Structures are given as structure tokens and as C-alpha cells.
Amino acid sequence: MASFSIGVDLGGTKIAGILVDDTLQPVAKEQVKVDPERKVERVIDQVCEVAHAMQRKVPSGSKLAGLGLSFPGLLDLESNVMVYSENLDWRDVPVGAMVKGRIDIPFYLEHDVRSGAIAEVFYGAGREYRDILYLSVGTGISGTLIWNRNIIRGAHGISAEIGHMVCQVEGPPCRCGLEGCLEALASGSALEREAYHLVRKPVSGREVIERAQRGEEPYRMIVRRAAAYLGVGCANVVKIFDPEVVILGGGVMEAEKYLLPLVDTVYKASHSGVPVMPVLVAGKFKSMASVAGAAALPFLKGEGLL
């Protein structure tokens, strides 16, 4: 019997839903904007509405493995409580208990970047590797370390917060309160900030990259500098953990063909005597990674792989 699964990814501004088959191929998609007030009850309602919309698309007579939910913030996966979400400004929200009353299928929660890493490890660029560093580069930058194909969460659930490694003393301010974090130097929002600073008008991160690709200054310089910080950041982390592969995912990597060589050149030049640098590759799922990983959770949990 054909088996399907649902993934829903709650972001800071949008909620994406996906129905996939057992090879993680999308069969249906849905996207809604997060209610601007971001009140907990309303947003959880929206998440469940998207899940229900996907549930209605399941072909009759087929099996539904369950629902995976990815959330942007620190989750306590024992109690299914969202401890903290900067994007949503939520604290100690019992998201699991709230979803339970509204959903009649098995469901599983995961942090959004970890969810993206799971998609890559089991269905994407990480399938052939055991020890993996995954970096998501989008509006922000975050990471996940997978060792022996297990997610390393750390003692406090915050391991591989690579976006907040300080890479430039007295650098640009970061949303975390520090200055010169990798996220403040190399994320989509860093591209936007630099472009605004130089051309005095709002330019989206995507447009900055498109213009850079066409050779337009100052966009070209902005992107090259961000890519250099990304290369150095990856090389720094590699020197601590020595993974087999570094996977770059997230929305910014939609421009893989242009960006990856820029990052890779600086990454390789930053080896400082390390005899072998792990290969640096782009992820398969890019901006879809979190929702794809969410949809993978029911399958992987069912097979005892997570």
C-alpha cells in the first residue's frame, strides 16, 4: 500500500505544508502567512489547518504515516514544549499538548534547522556519509552536527549554533545582541543590510545575489565578502569536529551554482595545514529542507532510524 506523510514548517513569517510519498517526493503543497500578531493559539490553529489541508489530499485507500512539525526555536523534545523562539517571541509554549487536541494522527516535533539536516542526511546530500556538518543559510544562519548519523544536540540543546560564532570583532550587530556573528556577516539578512547601507534602498537578499551574478557592483562585492565569511566559518568549524562532509542548505543556497564556488575557494584556502579538508557541497532541498525534513520524521521514526 502506498504510504504518505505530512510535513508542516512554522517559520517567522509563513507556514509551509507538504504531502510527500515514501521517497519524499511532494504530492501536494500549501503555504499561508503567519498571523501578524503571532498569538500562540491562533498560530497553532493555522499550523493545524495546514496539516488538515494536506490530510485531505491523501489519496483514498493509502496509508498516512503521520505528521512532522518543524518549529523555529529551542524545543524540549521530552515534554514537547517550545522553550524559546526568538522569531515568534514565544516562551514555554506547550506546542505538543496544543497540537494533540487538534490532530488525530501521530505527530513528531523537531527544530527547523535540525529538520532540514534530517532531510539531507536521509534523503539528500548526506546519504553516503556518517559524520556531517549541516549549515542552513537563509535569513539567519544555523547548523546541525550529525555524528555517526545521530544528531548531536548538546547539553542544552543549542549545539552547532554556528551562526552566532563571532567572526569579526566589533563587526556589524547581530539580532542575538552580539557583534560580528557569522549570521551578521553572511546570511540573507546581512546581504540586505549591506546593500541598504551602500545603495540606500531596500534590496532583497535574492535580488542582491541575482545582481551580483550579473556582475553588478556593489552587489558583487557584497556577495563575495559574505561568501568569504561563510567559507572561513565552515573551515573554522571543520577544524574542531573534522566531519566527512559539510552541507550548505537553506534558501540562500538556491543560488548554488554561483555561490558554492565562491565559498569553496575561501574554504579550501583556509585549511592551514590540515591535510584533508572535508568536501563542501550544497544540499538537495535548499529552502524546502525544513518542511521536507518534517515530512520525513514519521517515516524515520516508524523505521526506528531516529
Ligand SMILES: [Zn+2]
Ligand atoms: Zn549572533
